[in-house]
Amino acid sequence: MDFLVVQFLTGLAGASSLFLVASGLSIIFGVTRIVNFAHGAFYMLGAYAAYSLTERWEGALGFWGGIVAAAIGVAAVGALVEVTLLRRIYRAPELFQLLATFGVTLVVQDLSIILWGPEDLVGRRAPGFRSSISILGQQVPSYDLFLIALGPLVLGLIWLLFHRTRFGVLVRAATQDRDMVAALGVNQRWLFTGVFALGVFLAALGGALQLPRDAVSHTMDLRIIVEVFVVVVIGGLGSVAGAYVAALIVAELNAFGILVLPQVSLVLVFAVMAIVLVVRPYGLFGRPEGPPRTGTAGLIRPWRPFSGGERIAVAVGLVAAAALPLVGGSYLLSVGAEIAIFCLFAASLQLLMSAGGIASFGHAAYFGLGSYGAALAAKTLGWPLPAALAAGAALGTAGAALFGWFCVRLSGVYFAMLTLAFAQIAWSIAFQWTSVTGGDNGILGIWPPPWAGSPAAFYWIALALAAGGIAALRVIAFSPFGYALRAVRDSALKAEAVGISRRAVQWTAFVVAGGFAALAGALFAYLKGSVFPDNLAIPLSVDGLVMVLLGGVETVTGAVVGAVLFRALTIVLMSYTDYSKLVLGLLVVVLVVAFPKGVVGSLQGLRPPWRRAAAPPVAVPAR
Amino acid sequence: MKLAVSDLRAWYGPAQILFDVALDVGPGEVVALLGRNGAGKSTTFKAIVGLVERRGRVAFEGRDLGAAETHAIARAGLGYVPEERRIFTELTVAENLEVGRQAPRPGAPTWEPETLYRLFPNLSEMRNRPGGRMSGGEQQMLTIARTLMGNPSLVLLDEPSEGLAPKIVEEMATAILAMKREGLSLLISEQNLHFAKLISDRAVILERGRVRFAGTMAELEADETVRDSFLAM
Ligand SMILES: Nc1ncnc2c1ncn2[C@@H]1O[C@H](COP(=O)(O)OP(=O)(O)O)[C@@H](O)[C@H]1O
Numbered sequence: 044m045d046f047l048v049v050q051f052l053t054g055l056a057g058a059s060s061l062f063l064v065a066s067g068l069s070i071i072f073g074v075t076r077i078v079n080f081a082h083g084a085f086y087m088l089g090a091y092a093a094y095s096l097t098e099r100w101e102g103a104l105g106f107w108g109g110i111v112a113a114a115i116g117v118a119a120v121g122a123l124v125e126v127t128l129l130r131r132i133y134r135a136p137e138l139f140q141l142l143a144t145f146g147v148t149l150v151v152q153d154l155s156i157i158l159w160g161p162e163d164l165v166g167r168r169a170p171g172f173r174s175s176i177s178i179l180g181q182q183v184p185s186y187d188l189f190l191i192a193l194g195p196l197v198l199g200l201i202w203l204l205f206h207r208t209r210f211g212v213l214v215r216a217a218t219q220d221r222d223m224v225a226a227l228g229v230n231q232r233w234l235f236t237g238v239f240a241l242g243v244f245l246a247a248l249g250g251a252l253q254l255p256r257d258a259v260s261h262t263m264d265l266r267i268i269v270e271v272f273v274v275v276v277i278g279g280l281g282s283v284a285g286a287y288v289a290a291l292i293v294a295e296l297n298a299f300g301i302l303v304l305p306q307v308s309l310v311l312v313f314a315v316m317a318i319v320l321v322v323r324p325y326g327l328f329g330r331p332e333g334p335p336r337t338g339t340a341g342l343i344r345p346w347r348p349f350s351g352g353e354r355i356a357v358a359v360g361l362v363a364a365a366a367l368p369l370v371g372g373s374y375l376l377s378v379g380a381e382i383a384i385f386c387l388f389a390a391s392l393q394l395l396m397s398a399g400g401i402a403s404f405g406h407a408a409y410f411g412l413g414s415y416g417a418a419l420a421a422k423t424l425g426w427p428l429p430a431a432l433a434a435g436a437a438l439g440t441a442g443a444a445l446f447g448w449f450c451v452r453l454s455g456v457y458f459a460m461l462t463l464a465f466a467q468i469a470w471s472i473a474f475q476w477t478s479v480t481g482g483d484n485g486i487l488g489i490w491p492p493p494w495a496g497s498p499a500a501f502y503w504i505a506l507a508l509a510a511g512g513i514a515a516l517r518v519i520a521f522s523p524f525g526y527a528l529r530a531v532r533d534s535a536l537k538a539e540a541v542g543i544s545r546r547a548v549q550w551t552a553f554v555v556a557g558g559f560a561a562l563a564g565a566l567f568a569y570l571k572g573s574v575f576p577d578n579l580a581i582p583l584s585v586d587g588l589v590m591v592l593l594g595g596v597e598t599v600t601g602a603v604v605g606a607v608l609f610r611a612l613t614i615v616l617m618s619y620t621d622y623s624k625l626v627l628g629l630l631v632v633v634l635v636v637a638f639p640k641g642v643v644g645s646l647q648g649l650r651p652p653w654r655r656a657a658a659p660p661v662a663v664p665a666r
Numbered sequence: 667m668k669l670a671v672s673d674l675r676a677w678y679g680p681a682q683i684l685f686d687v688a689l690d691v692g693p694g695e696v697v698a699l700l701g702r703n704g705a706g707k708s709t710t711f712k713a714i715v716g717l718v719e720r721r722g723r724v725a726f727e728g729r730d731l732g733a734a735e736t737h738a739i740a741r742a743g744l745g746y747v748p749e750e751r752r753i754f755t756e757l758t759v760a761e762n763l764e765v766g767r768q769a770p771r772p773g774a775p776t777w778e779p780e781t782l783y784r785l786f787p788n789l790s791e792m793r794n795r796p797g798g799r800m801s802g803g804e805q806q807m808l809t810i811a812r813t814l815m816g817n818p819s820l821v822l823l824d825e826p827s828e829g830l831a832p833k834i835v836e837e838m839a840t841a842i843l844a845m846k847r848e849g850l851s852l853l854i855s856e857q858n859l860h861f862a863k864l865i866s867d868r869a870v871i872l873e874r875g876r877v878r879f880a881g882t883m884a885e886l887e888a889d890e891t892v893r894d895s896f897l898a899m
């Protein structure tokens with residue numbers, strides 16, 4: 044019993060940092076409508092900066108001065124990122140902003156390794172809070188009690204800021220209606236910069252305050268960002284009070300989940316999130332979002348099937364790809380097969396994003412389920428290659444059917460976050476169910492039979508299945524079903540009025556996309572000869588988004604081009620530099636700013652003006 | 667001229683809505699912008715304040731604001747009261763007013779919350795009530811008061827009488843005439859000809875995004891064909 048009380052207090056202490064970071068994310072989203080993926084990176088930077096300021100230059104500021112200075116310094120970095128990067132893309136579709144902030148995350152990951160080294164750093168204990176206090180006969184670190192008190196204190200300070208200062212009133216007003224605030228003479232630029240800096244300050248403070256509790260490591264960022272997404276989704280995006288309540292729930296679930304169900308502690312949190320979202324789709328304290336700002340309807344270039352010339356070009360490209368074994372060695376062929384597989388993966392995601400207008404942040408789940416399905420069928424059941432591939436695709440399809448049923452109840456950012464949560468559930472099952480999946484050690488030794496075993500043979504198989512799959516996805520996009528999907532995307536209301544059920548159509552698309560992603564994943568298992576939880580982890584989901592956006596989210600299958608560029612680039616970067624994330628992150632950022640329509644989309648924009656719709660003026664007013 | 671608009675064109679996506687709209691408002695003048703539903707009155711206002719894609723000249727006190735950003739236009743002293751009211755529903759009445767506050771401006775009447783509460787007595791009784799829990803008429807008064815907090819010298823009022831009870835419409839007319847007495851210039855869009863006559867000096871009529879008539883209220887009064895072809899019965 045006493046032990047439970049202590050565990051409860053540990054949970055409360057953990058909630059404080061989580062709340063700081065989550066409230067920052069929520070505030071930023073409320074005003075700028077940007078889901079700041081880099082929030083975890085700023086949290087990590089806060090911890091590293093605090094380490095340096097308290098260890099190396101402690102004399103100057105003292106411990107507490109160092110903590111606060113770290114948060115302020117990182118907030119300044121955040122303001123710089125907002126001014127130089129985000130300002131340019133506020134009018135781009137939401138996903139681009141997410142992608143840009145993900146690019147920042149990658150850059151920060153490598154920079155922090157360059158600046159602070161790869162080892163975990165252990166900071167000092169906080170002066171004045173080094174002891175433990177005895178509560179019900181159990182020792183509780185006094186620093187935990189300090190953190191427990193800090194949460195409500197910060198909540199109160201934020202409340203005062205928002206209700207008693209002009210800045211706060213403007214922030215609340217802008218959260219509801221940015222245009223109206225501008226029409227009343229408020230320069231949104233500085234408001235946005237201020238809000239972003241405030242949010243980053245809270246994240247960095249949360250990171251800095253972890254210093255006495257935990258080692259600083261360069262994996263902190265992704266760990267916290269997933270938890271923080273869960274917190275803001277449970278609490279309701281944009282609600283600070285919601286973030287506090289949800290942080291408490293999540294932290295306590297973590298604290299007790301470990302005791303009750305150590306194997307599935309990760310699953311528990313996500314299961315609660317899924318339940319909350321199904322019961323209250325906008326979180327406990329959230330309100331329905333306005334219509335998504337993507338607003339491409341009417342602007343999107345009309346889709347059309349390939350013209351005669353384009354068909355010939357595609358055919359020539361395919362023949363050239365099929366001739367690769369004539370010139371390439373086995374390394375090149377395995378690279379080629381990998382690229383083909385990722386083309387299929389990206390194209391399947393594109394069906395959801397472009398035709399469906401819904402962005403899955405957890406598409407890797409179905410890729411990974413395909414990998415595990417094929418691996419288990421081959422290793423455990425001894426099935427031959429074709430049957431194992433089919434088993435992988437079937438497992439992914441089933442997973443997509445199950446998860447998708449929940450996801451299509453939501454839309455916009457909430458849809459994205461729920462898909463992310465389900466992917467993370469799938470990941471934790473793969474990671475923790477060691478007896479079946481091998482856990483972290485994965486499943487090894489999945490090799491194709493001799494007839495498909497030569498590099499050229501496997502390459503051809505991968506190419507044929509990928510090309511066939513992509514062609515099928517294109518056919519689907521132009522089929523009556525594809526039109527229904529686009530009708531739902533452009534106006535769910537109008538589509539429902541002519542008898543198209545939004546949920547049914549989007550669910551079907553989700554399942555189809557999941558099935559093709561799973562086929563890609565099954566092929567990938569055979570290509571690598573092994574399967575690891577990485578196959579359904581967040582970075583792979585993000586890779587998928589990058590490939591689609593790089594190719595052009597307004598195109599039908601531009602993702603194929605995006606996948607070729609991105610995968611080839613990743614492979615080259617990995618072999619030439621130790622800092623591939625740094626280069627890749629910078630590249631993503633530059634691409635997002637330079638090609639807001641993706642590579643293919645931008646090339647299409649170069650078509651002669653008389654082939655385009657009557658041109659509106661180039662100047663777009665500030666929104 | 668206080669405001670001189672010419673060659674104003676505007677788009678929603680690829681659809682052009684306004685075609686070379688021209689109108690002007692003199693100092694201290696009240697001009698009614700008339701036209702049927704969908705004629706382009708609201709779009710004209712949004713184009714003037716830069717809330718839609720637009721091209722053209724918008725000379726305000728001699729400065730061209732045709733390509734300026736929305737907040738800069740408001741800062742120049744051009745106030746905008748949207749048709750949909752767009753009250754900040756989570757903010758109290760007092761906070762709504764605070765959002766609109768700008769420094770006093772030479773040559774324009776200066777407003778404080780207290781003077782506005784006198785102009786709109788209903789509001790003074792609900793200073794701490796959230797905007798979301800007010801009636802339509804109260805919200806309409808609050809949007810006007812909020813814009814006046816910016817001490818503008820010209821205000822665009824989009825259909826101030828729309829959907830209001832007759833008694834409230836009367837109060838609204840009184841308030842608008844009071845604003846005029848303070849020296850404000852006003853451009854008011856209306857479908858209610860009777861209400862427009864009560865408050866305006868001149869009228870401009872739009873139809874399908876084009877100006878079809880511009881003249882004094884008396885001229886409009888005399889011209890039955892214009893009234894019949896471009897205004898609702
Ligand atoms: N957000 C919008 N998107 C596309 N078309 C619009 C939008 N708002 C108005 N329109 C169209 O622009 C035209 C003018 O509308 P509006 O300026 O609101 O007219 P009014 O205010 O005179 O009633 C109408 O045909 C209307 O359908």
Ligand SMILES: [Mg+2]
Pocket residue numbers: 704707708709749825
């Ligand atoms: Mg209107």
